[in-house]
Amino acid sequence: MNCYEPTKRIEPSYNHQYYQFYESDQRQQYQANQDLNNQQQQHQSYEYTNTYELNLNPNDLQIDVESFVANLPSLEESDTHSNNQYVYQTELVTLTPDTQYQFQYQNTDSSIPISKVEILNQIIHTTTSNSSNYSTSSSYSSFSSTSNSSIEQYQDLNQSPKKKSLKTKIKRKDDKICCNVCGFKSSGFHYGSYTCEACKLFFRRTEKQIRKTGFNECKTKNCQINIETRANCSECRYKKCIAVGMGMSRSRFGRHTTQAGSNYAPNISESLCSLITNLKQTCLKSKIDFSILNNLIVDFYRKTIKLLQSSNSIEEEITNLEFSLQVDSPLSELSYLINQNKPSLVKLPDCVLVLFCVLFDINISSADKRIQNTIIEFNYYLQMTEEKILKTNQFVLILKIGLFFKVLRHLLTQNNPSVLKDDPFDKRITDLMRSEFAMFKFESDDSSMTSLSPSTSSTCSSTNSSQSESNGQSPILASLFLEINQLLYRNMTFDEFKSFMLDFEFD
């Protein structure tokens, strides 16, 4: 029994869509839930969306989730006792680490728009395009109690990738991607995010109109945006559009049959989702409450925003933001040099933005109101600023975000390093970082990111041996990473690291 199954808790909503003839006036249900959380509101929107699709196969999503789960490492934890299994399976949603936060949202009027559903959308999309012949899944009629066996069935079906175009059409018909803004059925990828037709057109109109008129002021600035309330407040709807990554210049054209062929940002939601899941899982294995890290992460990213908005010089920022690295460390030197020569502007990597959003949506307790404002603030800044580019100091900060994750991972697992054995988290973090900072040519793959600290433990050694492409890298960043590594990857306990992070005065 895989513990990641909770992720499919989103999907209860999907199943509603197949029962259009037997469901009744769903609007009343809508109006009954004013302060619905995002998760639940997605739940509702699915009912709306799919009620008129008769030939939907409810197994589709399940299989998607199954494949998603199959990609995750299996847990040896004993959550599925024979007598506990009963409760566990019904309470998949609440008992697993990933979904327990969703319920915490429910008492808040959270306006965070990027939700688990968005990630699932990505995952569904990816999985669907990868293997599109599962829609006729009559072989799944008998649902095996153990998810492993069903995974095997699924992978068996994957072995025959023929009749792809036909099935793709079918897949398009009963598409389960929902709008990231309002939760209604998505009609495709519009202006940088999966949205419905209504939100697509709304964004286009508002983008044109906003140039001259601006918003009609919203008082609360915190409106819930779902299919029912989307027409009420245009400001909050627009801000949510921004928050989910929409932008007039973020369009994607042409056909995108494969993930590799896409000319747009790569679909990294899956890896990000499992990345976060793995982090939590590691916390569980290490007997560390993940919620302890909440304030830490939130503060970290809030300072990121302040840095993004600040107009100080590089030196000031470096002085303020180095993790107590000495000022003439390679990192500051690098930044100084880059800054002196040219502007050295770096575009904000999409995946960093997504990472940011996903983090705040999934990991942080919704009771913390700051998160909601933070993510909107962050996205909004990036969209509204004139030069939507990161300066060097900002880039350095992004760099440190990745490092932060690695350090976090390291510290969490240093008590029992065995959990890192073949753990995909480190590999994924590394790949992510490498893709983000590929413009900096590393000396070699192994010397820079992956085997960061040869002097310390060997936890990261076995992670990314599969990736073999090599891009020439400058030795300066390699030694830079080495130095940061030696500083941060030292044998700090978690409390040490925590105080190390908190004691530092960012502002």
Place this chain on the structure above:
Amino acid sequence: MNCYEPTKRIEPSYNHQYYQFYESDQRQQYQANQDLNNQQQQHQSYEYTNTYELNLNPNDLQIDVESFVANLPSLEESDTHSNNQYVYQTELVTLTPDTQYQFQYQNTDSSIPISKVEILNQIIHTTTSNSSNYSTSSSYSSFSSTSNSSIEQYQDLNQSPKKKSLKTKIKRKDDKICCNVCGFKSSGFHYGSYTCEACKLFFRRTEKQIRKTGFNECKTKNCQINIETRANCSECRYKKCIAVGMGMSRSRFGRHTTQAGSNYAPNISESLCSLITNLKQTCLKSKIDFSILNNLIVDFYRKTIKLLQSSNSIEEEITNLEFSLQVDSPLSELSYLINQNKPSLVKLPDCVLVLFCVLFDINISSADKRIQNTIIEFNYYLQMTEEKILKTNQFVLILKIGLFFKVLRHLLTQNNPSVLKDDPFDKRITDLMRSEFAMFKFESDDSSMTSLSPSTSSTCSSTNSSQSESNGQSPILASLFLEINQLLYRNMTFDEFKSFMLDFEFD
């Protein structure tokens, strides 16, 4: 045709204006019927509407009703005698099994607003938009006695979906939808129901005003709301607005050319009507008077309302509301776990609400005054409450409502199980329940809902063999149902069950 009321309507001779081609003393009859029931007043409103539309084809409504009736299961009852057939054509609304209760309304001063007319409005709207070329229905001038043939004709016409825009305009021209509140010509779908301009604005104003002032008290609480009296009592008018499903968040935007593309509630009135019809029909076949169940159902739902309004803890509610299940049964345990971890709010399923409404509107004898108040109370609660979300105990109750229906069905048919052969009621209830509680993965279709109690009788085994799609389901709910099943589906007679239900102290 202008949907707006002519400004000259102010003068007292309003009705004369439309009835001038008909009996001139209809207005006196109108005034003589102060306590006219809703059905008749809607009935009249049709006459209102059509009188000043000279180019109306009277067959339009008949065809709509025909298709609606034809979708209902045929009754072997002798409601359509040959000499009655004439009346049948003109009184389609009232003579069908669904509408036979509407006559019972006529002697009461019922203020229940959700009526057949509303459902018919939906159907008319749907049918009109789906196939917009029947308005020139010269082929329907000869009204076929068998409804099936006319349906075939109707569906034949559907095969040619061209000239859509032209026909749509024509449809718009002679629009027959009337206001669900006052009965005047509707100007569109406003705030969740087809209303006229006056009632639309009244609802908006009252919704704003009610926040600070509240109602101006009505003494009788039972005012008739029609085009003449709608301005008299604001409280009763507002309550009728609520009852017909209006709400500030139930707006529908955009164009709605086809039902398939609409983002609004699908037209499921038909299936619901037939569902209820089937229930009654089963009662007839089982030689059981359906009116026996009235008090049972009413009490059951009245307790639902009380539960919705209560703010007790989960444990209290569970203790109070389990159908004498032991406290540590899987159901209560489930609820307890859900409640302990997080708020775990569950939305009220729409179909349950609508099922509730339709039940009370159609099935229950109108002589029972409680029903009218109950449905208004229910709708009103859902509109007025601050947190319009269901908690876990409420969700559990909804679950049990579905079980209640199944149990009801079971008990009704256990005397002669042959009536369940290919009966659509069980299938529909099952699908309804499955769609509602799809987040709980059942082990398989057959083990969970349909063949609930393998240990008991085999009445439900043959119901949904036609449905072959399978969704993976968790064994917990299957066994949960099994347990409830074993408790409720034991060999109880109907009287036993009745006393079992009534003896239990809900409050």
Place this chain on the structure above:
DNA sequence: AAAAAAGGTCACTAGGTCAA
């Protein structure tokens, strides 16, 4: 050529206005 997204169209409604 096919697929996917941008852009256009027009039916449709919420909210405002003003006369009565």
Place this chain on the structure above:
DNA sequence: TTGACCTAGTGACCTTTTTT
């Protein structure tokens, strides 16, 4: 206060453009 009428949005469906 009521209600006919108007206008600014809104969105489902369609066409055009851009990509593979």
